[in-house]
Amino acid sequence: MNQDQMEGKWKQxxxxxxxxxxxxxxxxxxxxxxxxxxxxxxxQEKTGKTKEELQDEINNW
Numbered sequence: 001m002n003q004d005q006m007e008g009k010w011k012q013x014x015x016x017x018x019x020x021x022x023x024x025x026x027x028x029x030x031x032x033x034x035x036x037x038x039x040x041x042x043x044q045e046k047t048g049k050t051k052e053e054l055q056d057e058i059n060n061w
Contacts, residue, residue, distance in 0.1 A: 006055060 014029045
């Protein structure tokens, strides 16, 4: 999965969350996205894997 596909999936998820939980704002969702990016960065640091390798692992779960 490439970066564009990941961004597309994230936008779909954000839309679904907004539909289900109308009180969520873009700021809430951006914060969550930032936390995910931080987690991937920490995994990269600890494992030495690329972002793409980690995304592949996550997608395969």
